[in-house]
Amino acid sequence: MKKSLTALAALAALTGSGLAAAQSSVTLFGVVDAGVTYQSATARDALTGASVKTSKTSLSNSGYNSSRIGFRGTEDLGGGLAASFWLEAPITNDDGATGISTFARRSTVSLSGNFGEVRLGRDYTATFWNDTVFDPFGTNGSGTNVISTVSSSTGLNNANYVRASNSVGYFLPPNLGGFYGQVQYSFHENTTTDATSTTAASSSSAGRYVGGRFGYANGPLDVALAVGQNVAVDTTTLERKVQTINLGASYDFGPVKLFGELSNVKNKFDTALGNSHDTYNGYLIGASVPVGAGLIRASYSVVRYNEGAAGVTGEDPRAQKLAIGYVHNLSKRTALYATVARVNNRNDANYTGSLVSDSTTGYGSAGVGFAGVPRSSTGYDFGIRHAF
Template sequence: MATASLAAQAQSSVTLYGLIDIAPAMVSRTNTADDRQFRLNSDTGSSSRFGVRGTEDLGGGLAAFFNLESPLDAKNGSVAGGAASGACNVAAACASATTPAFWRRNAYVGLRGGFGEVTFGRNYTAAVIKQAATVSATPSGINTGMATNLAAQGISNDFWNSNQIRYDSPKFGPIDFSAHVALGEGVTGRNVGGNVGYNDGPLAISLSYQRDENLAGDAVKWMILSGSYNFGSFKVHVAFDDVNNDERVVGFRDSKFWTVGASFKATPLLTVAAQYWNLKDSASSNSSKQVVLNADYLLSRRTALFAMLGHVNNKDIAVLPLWNSGVTVANDKVYGLAAGVRHSF
């Protein structure tokens, strides 16, 4: 009877969801030759993915939930991609920990209640994902701009971490915070990080910090401070970051960037944006610069047309002109143009 009563009280739901971002594109040169390349580019603005998530109401304000999420390359149907985790990546001889993983985007379970929520498993790190809304001005997604610059610094290793315990607080007025620890278990790099956010009306501020340690005990530390202000149809974004890699952890670059960008809602359906990035290599003091222009037009709640132009003037650090364009050329100017469709389900 007790078991039947508990089953009757529990309310559960499971949802299949996803997103596809794909666009015909052109880049001004390849990695090996000064020749234009025409391609079908995936993930230009947002990362294509599919997943399943569910929740169960346990009563008394407590709920259990889970998320399994896989990457998707819509142009060829593959799900390949290493499950990088902090200072452990393929280049750092952690290939056994970063081989392609089907659920490499998310694979966790958690509990949610008045205390906030806690998750166990592979998950977004609090330090990166909490920055997306304040760092990036582009409405089509964070990939070209935010992700291209973070990848050049090595912080792309920290979008997700394996073996992770993460806590997200409830709101305390305009303030909330998150913290996570990734347990290396002698297989992947260990790390700890977190974020504090302030969101009050039009003003939002976000501060993140993370410390990654590789299998040899060498550490890299990085921070991001960002903010945005919404004037209504016009929104401004500014951000600064600093990667301290004095111990020369493979996969990270001792560097810092600053960025400023803005978006303008021209109509209820059309948003245009521009953002400038300045990424400085600490060893050489040279700066790689990127300009991103973006237009996003909503056809419906789930479908949009977008155009993205990325131009890089690279020095020692090679920044991609468009995310996933395959063109990483240091000490050269490269641009990429894409126009495509983003559909969520």
């Protein structure tokens, strides 16, 4: 349940802050999610060809929803104009090690009106929305689709995959008959110089993100197209750009809600020897089925690597993931959940993402490692989520 911080506003007024006293609403909100996670992974030793299996059992967080705590507020400026802020911090409630030390999930201030909304700060990227909105598992826990995990992998070094700092975003107003959209630009904040850059690590453009998303939501239908490009930091190329385009849709029939997504990611290199790129093509199909107080979730996702991507040498390399789960709602705020997922790599696909979620990002984190060429992995989540 959301808590109105009237005491905080009163305290601010007593300290003589007229601006704080004019704040129309300030809300404390959050999620505490914890569960037992089991992971196992099988790999092939690159030298001997022998199979190596590793496994791990842990108390994790964010298996259903990302654990977080946040503050948001809005001031009515009159004439349909409003100023808002949003500060949201990741928390690791399994060990208590991470609290409100940073607002790395979101930290924005915005101005909105009949013209739409202008938002400044750290926020979700336009291209990440489709990966999470059209995934029945919401890119959380063992069920996270492989499109999301590959896109955020270390090999791509796409630091602006989920969120971008130093961004300026514009959102269309909500009164456009179901049409919605946003455009976003993230400043790289590097010093510009006339000297020739020898690697993307010293390029003045490294860290810049630009993207947009446009969609239509009306009744049971929701469909959106997103395009974005991030200039990645790289120590071996003159410049490297990670270009993303994805199309997602969902349709709620009532007894079942269907999800789907198509995704293309290009890892584009500009080197002294010329230009080249790796390509990752993915798709997802999924469904959620209400059953009494519960919800069954299922998805199947695939990412195909072009030959040579991320050092892959096999013919038609791809990663495939099947996930199924059940959520039982004890109330509007509290739920029990269980998820099982299986990943299979085909023809040396270099999928090394974990199956466990991470509260700081909401998608895959460091879990079971692969001792050699990854072949398959399995993950289970059993947990409880409480929102307030």
